[in-house]
Amino acid sequence: MSKPVGALTTTILLVVLIILSIISIALISTLPRTVPTVTVPITVPSVSVLTVTQTQVKTETVTVGLGTPATVTVTRPITITVTGTPAAAPAYPSLEEWVKSIAAKYNLKGVTIKMVTESTPTSLFIRDVLAPEFSKVSGINAIVETVSWDEMYRKTVATLQAKTTDYDIFYIEQDIVGQFGVLGWLEDLTPYLADKELTWPGYDPADIFALKEYYYRGKLLAIPFEAFLKIYVYRKDLFEKYGIKLPEVLTWDFVKRVAEFFGAGTKEPGVYGWVAQAASHPCLWFEMVESIWPTFGIHYWGISNDLSHVYFNNTCGKKAFRLYIELLKYAPPGVTSYTWDEVGATFTRGGAVQGLMYAEFFGTIFKENPAMIGKYGVAYPPIDPECYQGGYIGYFDGGGMGINPYISQERKIAAWLFIQWVTSKRGIEEIAKNINTVVRWSILTELGPELDKKYGHGYFALLMKAIREGTFRGAPPTPTYDIATTTELFTTLHKAVTGEISPDEALDRAAKIVLSVAAKWRETYGILAPYS
Amino acid sequence: MAVNSRVKNLIMLMLLPCLMVYVVLALIPLGFTIWLSLINMWRPGETHLYFVGAENYVKILTDPMAMYSLRITLIYTVVSVAVEVLLGLVIGALMYESISVRRTLTPILVIPLGIPPITVGLIWRFLFHPDFGAFTYWLRTTTGLNINYAIHGDQAYALTIVMDIWQWTPLVAFIVLGGLLAIPTEYVESFMIDGAGFFRRLTHLYMRMIRSNLVFAIILRFMDSFKVFDQVWMLTQGGPGTATQYVSIFLYRLGLISWNLSEAAALSLIILLIVIIVSNVVTKIIKR
Numbered sequence: 001m002s003k004p005v006g007a008l009t010t011t012i013l014l015v016v017l018i019i020l021s022i023i024s025i026a027l028i029s030t031l032p033r034t035v036p037t038v039t040v041p042i043t044v045p046s047v048s049v050l051t052v053t054q055t056q057v058k059t060e061t062v063t064v065g066l067g068t069p070a071t072v073t074v075t076r077p078i079t080i081t082v083t084g085t086p087a088a089a090p091a092y093p094s095l096e097e098w099v100k101s102i103a104a105k106y107n108l109k110g111v112t113i114k115m116v117t118e119s120t121p122t123s124l125f126i127r128d129v130l131a132p133e134f135s136k137v138s139g140i141n142a143i144v145e146t147v148s149w150d151e152m153y154r155k156t157v158a159t160l161q162a163k164t165t166d167y168d169i170f171y172i173e174q175d176i177v178g179q180f181g182v183l184g185w186l187e188d189l190t191p192y193l194a195d196k197e198l199t200w201p202g203y204d205p206a207d208i209f210a211l212k213e214y215y216y217r218g219k220l221l222a223i224p225f226e227a228f229l230k231i232y233v234y235r236k237d238l239f240e241k242y243g244i245k246l247p248e249v250l251t252w253d254f255v256k257r258v259a260e261f262f263g264a265g266t267k268e269p270g271v272y273g274w275v276a277q278a279a280s281h282p283c284l285w286f287e288m289v290e291s292i293w294p295t296f297g298i299h300y301w302g303i304s305n306d307l308s309h310v311y312f313n314n315t316c317g318k319k320a321f322r323l324y325i326e327l328l329k330y331a332p333p334g335v336t337s338y339t340w341d342e343v344g345a346t347f348t349r350g351g352a353v354q355g356l357m358y359a360e361f362f363g364t365i366f367k368e369n370p371a372m373i374g375k376y377g378v379a380y381p382p383i384d385p386e387c388y389q390g391g392y393i394g395y396f397d398g399g400g401m402g403i404n405p406y407i408s409q410e411r412k413i414a415a416w417l418f419i420q421w422v423t424s425k426r427g428i429e430e431i432a433k434n435i436n437t438v439v440r441w442s443i444l445t446e447l448g449p450e451l452d453k454k455y456g457h458g459y460f461a462l463l464m465k466a467i468r469e470g471t472f473r474g475a476p477p478t479p480t481y482d483i484a485t486t487t488e489l490f491t492t493l494h495k496a497v498t499g500e501i502s503p504d505e506a507l508d509r510a511a512k513i514v515l516s517v518a519a520k521w522r523e524t525y526g527i528l529a530p531y532s
Numbered sequence: 533m534a535v536n537s538r539v540k541n542l543i544m545l546m547l548l549p550c551l552m553v554y555v556v557l558a559l560i561p562l563g564f565t566i567w568l569s570l571i572n573m574w575r576p577g578e579t580h581l582y583f584v585g586a587e588n589y590v591k592i593l594t595d596p597m598a599m600y601s602l603r604i605t606l607i608y609t610v611v612s613v614a615v616e617v618l619l620g621l622v623i624g625a626l627m628y629e630s631i632s633v634r635r636t637l638t639p640i641l642v643i644p645l646g647i648p649p650i651t652v653g654l655i656w657r658f659l660f661h662p663d664f665g666a667f668t669y670w671l672r673t674t675t676g677l678n679i680n681y682a683i684h685g686d687q688a689y690a691l692t693i694v695m696d697i698w699q700w701t702p703l704v705a706f707i708v709l710g711g712l713l714a715i716p717t718e719y720v721e722s723f724m725i726d727g728a729g730f731f732r733r734l735t736h737l738y739m740r741m742i743r744s745n746l747v748f749a750i751i752l753r754f755m756d757s758f759k760v761f762d763q764v765w766m767l768t769q770g771g772p773g774t775a776t777q778y779v780s781i782f783l784y785r786l787g788l789i790s791w792n793l794s795e796a797a798a799l800s801l802i803i804l805l806i807v808i809i810v811s812n813v814v815t816k817i818i819k820r
Contacts, residue, residue: 154788157576161791183577280771333662336772337682482575487777487785488597495773498683524580 092201095424099138099417102198109139111414116155117171119146120399121363121435122226126422129430134421140414149339153481160185165407168415172222172402174213178477178528180402181216187403188219192416200420207440208423209467210398213474222400223423226437228359229463229472230291230395234258235353236377236456238268250382252295252323255354259330262353273330275343275352280494282484283339288312288321288493290395290475291356296320296387300476306527307478307518313507316387321503323384325496336497348372356381358397359459363435366455374456380471396472398439441467477528479521489513568797576791588798598799600774601782602806604689608778609757612696616753617746619697620704625734627705628712641702649699653766656695660767681768685775688768692776695763700753707749711742747818751811758807779803 092098103109115131117123127144135142145167147155152171159166160183172186180186192198193205205211210227214220232250239246242261247254259273267273277283289301293312296319302312311317328335332351334342344361346352348369359378366373381394401419403412421427425440432438432447436455444467448460466472483489489510496506572584592598623641627634644652659667662680671677681688719741723733739746761780764770770777770785777785783803787796 150789157791158788161576185577280769280773333678333680334664334682337661337769482790485785485789485791487782487790491597491771491774491777494771498685498772498775500685500773520575524575524578 095200095202095421095426096137098200098202099134099421102417103138103140103414106410106413108410108414108417110141111410112141112143113168113411113414113418114143114145114166115169115171115401115418116145116147116152116159116167118149118152118173118399120226120360121367122360122399122431122437123171125363125431125435126225129434130422130427131418134418138414138417138421140417142418153485159404160406163406165404165411168404168407168411169418170222170402170404172214172400174210174224174396174398174400175475175480177214177216177221178475179479179481181219181221181477182525182528185405186221187405187412188221189223189403189416189419190218190220193220198413198416200424203420203424207425207442209441209444210396210400210439213396213398214400216477222402223419224398224400224439225422225428225431226360226435227396227398227439228437229459229466230356230358230381230397231459231462232379232381233347233355233357233457234377234379235271235350235375237375238262238271238353239377242267246377246379249385250379252382252384255382256323256327258354259327262330264330265332268353270349270351272332272346272352273354274327275331275338275346275355276324276328276335277338277340277343278328278331278336278494278497279339279342280336280491281339282490284493284497285484285490286340287356288324290397291381292320292324293317294392294394294473295381295383297384297389297391298387299391299473301478301480301483303476303478303483303514303518305476307522310511310514310518312514313504313511316384318504318507319384319387321493321496321507325503328497336494347376350375359463360397360435360437362455362457362459363437366436373454376455376457378457378459378462380462380466392471392473394466394472396466396474398474438463479517479525479528482521483514483517486513486517489517565797565800568793569801571794573793574795584794588794589802592795592799592802595795597774597777598779598782598786601777601779604775604777605758605760605779608689608693608696608760609754612693612700612757613750613753615693615697616701616704617750619701620749621708621734621739621746623701623705624708624712625730625738627709628738629730634709637705641705644699645702645706647699649762650766652695652699653763656691656763657767660691681772683772685772688772688775692760692764692767692778695767696757696760699763700756704749704753707745707752708738708742711745712738715741743818747815750814750818754810754814755807758803 093101115126117126123144123146127146131142131144134140145155155167156170158164160170160180170186172180205223208224210224211220213227214222214224232255234246238244244258244261255274262268262271262273265272277287289312293299293302296316298312298314298317298320302317303310332338332346338346340358340361343355343357344364347355347357347361348365350369350372362376365376383393401415401422403415403419407415422431423439425442428438428440429443429447432443432451436451436459438444438447438460444460444464448464452458452460492501492506492509492513495501496503501509569588570583570585571581572578572587573581623637627637647655657665659665660679660681662668662678662682665679668679671679679687681691715738719737720733723737728736759780760778761784764776764778765781765784768776770781779799783796783799786792786799
């Protein structure tokens, strides 16, 4: 038989429960009074100013864009009064309507325009998404051909040199603007921008922060659709795992120590301490002039603006090149055949703990390997405190769309419509959301924080900082293409990479090669416009 | 006479389309190349064009990099063609003498021949790449040996030669086999009766009887190897450094990357001249 619960026990239990209840009530009453949050989605189709009145609290005025869906978050108890200042109906049609009407007006339906571009993530997005949308709306058949960097230039130069009309739009990299400008190879887009009939009223060129890089001697030669930094990228997760803290000012010494720590895939299986562009290809030269040398105080490719002397083979230049080669010990064994594509691919598989990378690759990294989301961090490139005495620190890269000057007026207009389609706020927003690259300040500020949060890399915050501080620059208007594609130049540097000659000797030889190319250029075309 | 004249006219008329195609596709480009080699089209967009005489030829012939490319291409060609012809001869003779060998080898030998050179380069890249090459991986894990053609020029150079031999030895073998099948069997039988061994039959009978086939194979392979591009481009892109920058790769970079069209035109004409001279010399030596 079970023993009945005694009266005493029951009383004790009841007392305990009462005490606990009293304590709980007391605690709850001390807490701040919580109020439910209500989100009220509203759409403001025809007001320019929205006034939200919160009874007994205060009045807030929120300005929203015309026709923009807005969300107002309020707390209870309040009453909301939404009043609108009547605004005039939109003064201009939507981009779709406008493109459709201009295409009809100029009888462009059925016209075919062809763009040749490097197979960058953004170009692929334009080819697969934006171009078909444009064709559907305008009736203009927009074909985007994506090829390798080498092939893109081969096709572009062949077309322009022969003054043929094979392609209507070219992919114009920031560093080619000066040289193409001198040769008169691109249509000046300034008159198009000024033409009120041919430019969509809602098209805001001032919002494109990279636009200034595409002017040469007052002529706008291309409209950028992608702009990105070449930055220091590191495996945030591995840094955290091994307790490595990124210093406030990143130095090459730190990078080297990290590379040594991780070694050639010895610390973490398949993860190398470093990765770089080191193939027998122009990419090797670009790695030096864009990313390594500026951090050692050698700017503007180490070439004087009057093209008369070079200084990338000075003490700091040589120190930089030696370090660059030394770091390759910690890179994957095949690194001496890596161009930028392989660097991107290495980061995609998480195969390097750190390196300098064009930020455009984030688009493909996270798309192809979502497992890497949240694992990367970014920072300004490292510097060498002895050599770096200020000045820009890294490369501001980008690509724009330029028009072939030899095509018919009809095709030029069609091409201009397509350029606006891609580089309008709407097009750039789509690119930003999908590809992680952005050329409009408004989109950067609107979407940047959200994308940083989504991918965990903080790149957009760094980009905003870089733009504000002006710490990254495009290439100078030297005859960049002629220099970078001189076989003798990059193969000489590569001989140092493979140990065939010493780094110092390679740079001295390279200096002579660059001087000879620059001298020929100066002889024919004179000095290019000063770098500003 | 009148009939003959009409026939001649008709023949000429029938030949006209072929001649036109030949003029448009061969003579005009050749003439244009010669013209380019005599002017100053040294940079993209050059507009101030003028006659420079033999300057481009002198530049090319005194350019250490052009000469280096020519030298390594010649060595590449001589080594690969020699090995291909020797191996092809032996394999072809074996296939001729044994039906079972022929049946076994024919499908195997057809495979490399049927693959485009660019794909061959890709296959070898997947086999030997220092990062992900299957063969490299196997070698590293089983023997501890590290092959890295991306950094060792001699390895890259050897690899491109082996790749060429792998792809083109079957072609020589089939050419040899074709020639051998045309030999009257009595000759072979008489050699057999005399007790001549395989090596003797090869050197004293087969090689002599198929001399013209061998000339054809050597010239064909020489011309092809001399202008090697696709598979090497895919495997090494001319690197590391300039270790595998064969003359076609150098020419491509000079003409279509640096856009020094005039020097590239001069170099291409020099290559044409070399190929013509070597082909004639080979023909005369073997037919002597």
